[in-house]
Amino acid sequence: MASNKKIENPKTELSKKAAITDYDMIHMARATEKMICNSYLQAMENVSHEQLFSLYTVMLKESYQQQRKLFDLQFQHGWCSFTQVDEQELKSMKEQFANEKKSLK
Amino acid sequence: MEQQDDLQQQIQQLQQLQQLKQLQLQLEQMESQLKQNREQQQQEKKPEQSEQPPEQSSEKPPEKPPEQSSEQQTTSSGEADSESQSEPPASQSVPHEKFLYALPKVVSVRDAAFLQDILRSNLHAVKQFRQAAQNCQLPDIKSQIEEAGKMHLKHVDSLIAFIDEAGGKG
Numbered sequence: 001m002a003s004n005k006k007i008e009n010p011k012t013e014l015s016k017k018a019a020i021t022d023y024d025m026i027h028m029a030r031a032t033e034k035m036i037c038n039s040y041l042q043a044m045e046n047v048s049h050e051q052l053f054s055l056y057t058v059m060l061k062e063s064y065q066q067q068r069k070l071f072d073l074q075f076q077h078g079w080c081s082f083t084q085v086d087e088q089e090l091k092s093m094k095e096q097f098a099n100e101k102k103s104l105k
Numbered sequence: 106m107e108q109q110d111d112l113q114q115q116i117q118q119l120q121q122l123q124q125l126k127q128l129q130l131q132l133e134q135m136e137s138q139l140k141q142n143r144e145q146q147q148q149e150k151k152p153e154q155s156e157q158p159p160e161q162s163s164e165k166p167p168e169k170p171p172e173q174s175s176e177q178q179t180t181s182s183g184e185a186d187s188e189s190q191s192e193p194p195a196s197q198s199v200p201h202e203k204f205l206y207a208l209p210k211v212v213s214v215r216d217a218a219f220l221q222d223i224l225r226s227n228l229h230a231v232k233q234f235r236q237a238a239q240n241c242q243l244p245d246i247k248s249q250i251e252e253a254g255k256m257h258l259k260h261v262d263s264l265i266a267f268i269d270e271a272g273g274k275g
Contacts, residue, residue, distance in 0.1 A: 014242065022246050025237040029250050032230045036257070039226055043219035048208045052216065055267055059260050066253045073249055 008081035023079055026070055033067035212271065224264055230257045 014021040040060040047053045074080045212220070234254030241247035 012243070018240070018242075020240065022241050022243050025241055025250065026246050029234060029237060029253060032233060033253065036223070036226055036230060039219070039223050043216070043223060046219065047216055048213050049210050049216065049271065050208065051210065051271060052212070052220075052267060055263060059263070062256055062260070066256055069249055070253070073246055076245075077243070 004083065004086060006081045006083050009076055009078040011078035023077075026074055026079070030067055030070045030074070033063055033070065037063045037067065210271070212268075220264065220268070224261060227257045227261045227264075230254070231261070 014023060037060055040056050040063065044053060044056045044060065047056060071080070231254050234250050234257070238247050238251045238254065241250060
């Protein structure tokens with residue numbers, strides 16, 4: 001099956017002298033971005049001041065874009081991979097939910 | 106006949122006014138009692154509040170708030186009693202005299218706590234990313250992490266500017 005193939009780039013080799021490599025750095029940076037995005041979201045849900053809400057919205061978007069760029073870099077260096085889902089599985093999932101939606105009416 | 110009708114109406118109005126005064130007196134008594142109770146920090150209300158008979162006194166209350174009188178004219182004395190018991194705490198918990206239709210443009214206590222949290226984590230991220238960028242081997246990762254650090258520094262600046270501009274003001 002060609003659909004179950006892993007999608008990834010060749011891994012970038014790093015020097016093994018350092019205890020903390022670039023791989024760890026970028027992972028840590030992404031984790032920090034995610035954590036900050038989470039705190040923006042929580043604050044947005046409870047904020048009263050309208051201006052502060054829009055400020056949070058802008059900052060949340062920027063942080064997610066930054067996180068996305070880091071994710072891109074991780075992928076470029078072959079430090080993360082994706083596996084495409086089986087086409088048959090997707091079809092059956094779609095059918096199941098289409099049926100459930102029909103039963104609503 | 107018309108004169109009699111007018112007289113009866115006037116009498117009714119006078120009676121209503123008297124009832125109002127009595128109710129206001131009751132209200133004041135109850136409010137004072139409630140304050141006393143709070144001072145003593147007794148959670149259970151005293152039973153005297155509801156059982157105390159209204160004082161039939163000729164002295165007039167100094168001020169007559171228009172909102173209360175309009176409400177009480179429509180309601181009978183029994184209903185007004187039950188309302189008046191719930192009124193004093195409600196009036197104390199609502200500081201705004203006018204009704205607000207939208208979320209207030211105020212930095213609440215909760216918002217301040219979130220702001221503090223966000224500012225701290227942003228500053229932490231700036232420090233962390235600077236340190237990380239220094240120790241990076243690959244140039245693309247280094248520049249990206251530096252960019253992220255600058256972005257968080259910018260966020261800190263804009264949050265501080267917001268606090269300066271609208272902090273605490275209504």
